[in-house]
Amino acid sequence: MPGIVKVGAAQSGPIQKDEGRQAVVGRLLALMKEAHARGCDLVVFTELALTTFFPRYYADDRAEMDSWFETEMPGAATRPLFEFAAGNGIGFSLGYAELTPEGRHFNTQILVDKTGAVIGKYRKVHLPGHAEHEPERTFQHLEKRYFEPGDIGFPVWRTLGGVMGMCICNDRRWPETFRVMGLQGVELIMLGYNTPSGNSLKPEESAETRMHHSRLCMQAGAYQNATWVVGVAKAGEEDGHHLIAGTCIIDPDGFVVTEAETEDDELVVYDCDLDETKFLKETTFNFEAHRRVEHYRLIADRTGAKPPPED
Numbered sequence: 208m209p210g211i212v213k214v215g216a217a218q219s220g221p222i223q224k225d226e227g228r229q230a231v232v233g234r235l236l237a238l239m240k241e242a243h244a245r246g247c248d249l250v251v252f253t254e255l256a257l258t259t260f261f262p263r264y265y266a267d268d269r270a271e272m273d274s275w276f277e278t279e280m281p282g283a284a285t286r287p288l289f290e291f292a293a294g295n296g297i298g299f300s301l302g303y304a305e306l307t308p309e310g311r312h313f314n315t316q317i318l319v320d321k322t323g324a325v326i327g328k329y330r331k332v333h334l335p336g337h338a339e340h341e342p343e344r345t346f347q348h349l350e351k352r353y354f355e356p357g358d359i360g361f362p363v364w365r366t367l368g369g370v371m372g373m374c375i376c377n378d379r380r381w382p383e384t385f386r387v388m389g390l391q392g393v394e395l396i397m398l399g400y401n402t403p404s405g406n407s408l409k410p411e412e413s414a415e416t417r418m419h420h421s422r423l424c425m426q427a428g429a430y431q432n433a434t435w436v437v438g439v440a441k442a443g444e445e446d447g448h449h450l451i452a453g454t455c456i457i458d459p460d461g462f463v464v465t466e467a468e469t470e471d472d473e474l475v476v477y478d479c480d481l482d483e484t485k486f487l488k489e490t491t492f493n494f495e496a497h498r499r500v501e502h503y504r505l506i507a508d509r510t511g512a513k514p515p516p517e518d
C-alpha cells in the first residue's frame with residue numbers, strides 16, 4: 208500500500224557479558240525471521256545490539272575495550288543478518304560499537320535496505336556519562352571514555368518510499384536531534400536505547416520516572432516534527448544492571464500506538480502510514496510558514512545556559 212511501511216521494533220532482552228556475538232546474532236536473526244513472517248518491510252534493532260552495555264565497565268587502558276567493537280560491517284558474525292535481508296527483501300537498522308580503520312571509536316547505527324546494502328550511517332552525537340572512573344556513582348556510564356561524539360550530524364535518507372532518520376538513546380532527550388531531522392522532512396525516526404532503570408547519581412529516582420522521561424521526549428519529538436518514531440530498548444537485568452524496556456512505536460500525533468509487553472526479545476509490529484505525517488507538516492508544523500529563525504540564534508551559538516547576572 209502506498210505510504211505504508213510495516214515496521215518491526217525488535218526489542219532485545221538482556222545480553223550478558225560472556226554471551227558471544229554469534230549467539231546474539233542468532234537472537235537478532237530469529238527476530239528478523241519473525242518480522243519477515245509478519246510481513247515487515249523494516250526491522251529496527253537497538254543501540255549496541257551485539258553486546259552487553261559495556262560502557263558500564265571501567266578499563267584503565269581503553270584499548271582493552273576494543274574487543275567490544277566491530278572493525279567491519281558486515282563482519283563474519285553479522286553477515287547472516289545481511290544475507291537474510293537481501294534474500295528475503297527486508298530492511299533493518301542495527302546499533303553497534305564501530306572501530307574505524309583510523310582507530311576512531313563511535314556508537315553507531317546503520318540503515319540497511321531490502322537488498323542488504325548499507326545505505327545510511329549515524330554516529331551518536333550526544334554521549335552521556337563521564338570519561339573517568341567516578342566512585343561516587345552507584346554504577347559507571349563511561350560512554351565519554353570509549354566513544355568520540357558523532358561526526359556525521361543527523362542525516363536522513365530516502366528509502367522504503369519515505370524519508371528516514373536515526374538517532375541513538377541519549378539523543379532522544381535533546382529536541383535539537385529531532386528538529387534537525389524535521390527540517391529535512393523526516394517521516395520516520397529509528398531510535399535504539401540502553402537506559403538504566405536507576406540514576407547513578409540520584410538513587411531515589413524511580414524506574415517509572417525514567418520511563419516517563421523516555422516516553423515524554425520521544426512523543427514530543429514525534430509530534431513537534433510530525434514524524435513516526437520507533438523507540439527500541441535493550442531491556443531487563445544485564446550483568447546485574449537493570450535496563451528499562453518500553454519499546455514502542457509513536458505516531459505523528461505523539462501517541463504510542465503499540466508497545467512491548469515484556470523485558471525480553473520481543474517484536475512489536477505496526478503499519479506506519481507515512482502519509483499521516485502530512486497534515487501536521489502542512490499546518491501546525493509547517494516550518495516554512497511559522498518558524499522564526501531570527502529568534503533562535505542562541506540555540507546554535509551558545510552551548511551552556513547562562514542566566515542574566517544577579518543585581
Ligand code: CDV
Pocket residue numbers: 254335336348375376377378380400401402403
Ligand atoms: N545509552 C544511553 O545513552 N543511556 C542514557 C542514560 C545514561 C541516561 C539515556 O539517555 O538513556
